Amino acid sequence: MRVLEQYKLGYIENLERKCSICQQAQRTQSHEPLLQHGLPTRPWQFLGTDLFYLAGDEYLIISDYYSKFSFVKKIGGRATSQTIVNITKSIFAEQGVPETIISDNGPQFDGQAYKVFAEKWGFDHVTASPHYPQSNGLIERQVQTVKRVLTKARAAGIDVDMAMLVLRSTPIDHHLPSPAELLNARRMKANLPTRIYNNAPNKDVTMQRLLQWQASQKAYYDEKAGGSLALLIKGQPIRIQDQTSGQWRPGIVTGIRPEQRSYEDAGTNCHQVGDDNSASSEAVANTYRTRSGRAVIPRKVFDM
Numbered sequence: 001m002r003v004l005e006q007y008k009l010g011y012i013e014n015l016e017r018k019c020s021i022c023q024q025a026q027r028t029q030s031h032e033p034l035l036q037h038g039l040p041t042r043p044w045q046f047l048g049t050d051l052f053y054l055a056g057d058e059y060l061i062i063s064d065y066y067s068k069f070s071f072v073k074k075i076g077g078r079a080t081s082q083t084i085v086n087i088t089k090s091i092f093a094e095q096g097v098p099e100t101i102i103s104d105n106g107p108q109f110d111g112q113a114y115k116v117f118a119e120k121w122g123f124d125h126v127t128a129s130p131h132y133p134q135s136n137g138l139i140e141r142q143v144q145t146v147k148r149v150l151t152k153a154r155a156a157g158i159d160v161d162m163a164m165l166v167l168r169s170t171p172i173d174h175h176l177p178s179p180a181e182l183l184n185a186r187r188m189k190a191n192l193p194t195r196i197y198n199n200a201p202n203k204d205v206t207m208q209r210l211l212q213w214q215a216s217q218k219a220y221y222d223e224k225a226g227g228s229l230a231l232l233i234k235g236q237p238i239r240i241q242d243q244t245s246g247q248w249r250p251g252i253v254t255g256i257r258p259e260q261r262s263y264e265d266a267g268t269n270c271h272q273v274g275d276d277n278s279a280s281s282e283a284v285a286n287t288y289r290t291r292s293g294r295a296v297i298p299r300k301v302f303d304m
Helices: 002-018 020-024 081-095 112-121 133-156 160-169 179-184 203-224
Strands: 046-054 057-064 070-075 100-104 124-128 237-241 248-256 262-265 269-271
Touching (some): 070 133, 160 179, 237 262
Parallel strands (some): 100 124
Antiparallel strands (some): 046 057, 057 070, 248 262
């Protein structure tokens, strides 16, 4: 009896496979096992990118497969292929060019501008089906996480940029550091108490070389600079030159600021100005600037 039932079942299934109407009305195929992308061996090697909408605005997201660090940029206006290229270029200019970037084959990523961009900048562009987002699972999860963070931040009246900074500086789990540490090899300071140390293996050698480089820059600059100006005292008359017109106006030092070579007069905050008998230095109010190029910030005056 069981053999007969199995024969009937096989016969019916065989008829269904040959029936065109049955094939048109068949159920959707079940999902295959998850096919993951290979794990990158270093930061910024494989990236995922996508577009998403939130509260009427369209955003571009680019996520690093290794560190899970996401860059999120709001798109002003229409999201064309060239617009996406321009935003992506600005990020690559800061972080470098990856080996591979994965996206869906939507028109913004399948456009000619993006193809030319990938060829000229030297990275592989792999596309995934927009109807099967699991093929680019990392970026889909990152989109959900970012949308949830931005939505909560806006509802709570929190700065969305700080919310993203906290997301990037929070450890992934108990065994993995934050996305920022994985991508940049350093901690990022957010609004939470954090101890940040320089754990670079050659930090002492690097510091010595930086000090030498800084000293050489100073020596080169000082070769063309004049001598140090005398310190000014409160109440001392001074002259301030308008950098645009070249005209000098009188002033009086009314205060000494905590910054180096910085003073106040009745209408400006001045950086190292000369006394009334000296015409060798300049100061700046609004458009004023000292001889060495130091800007002067005017004191804000509010009408009551």
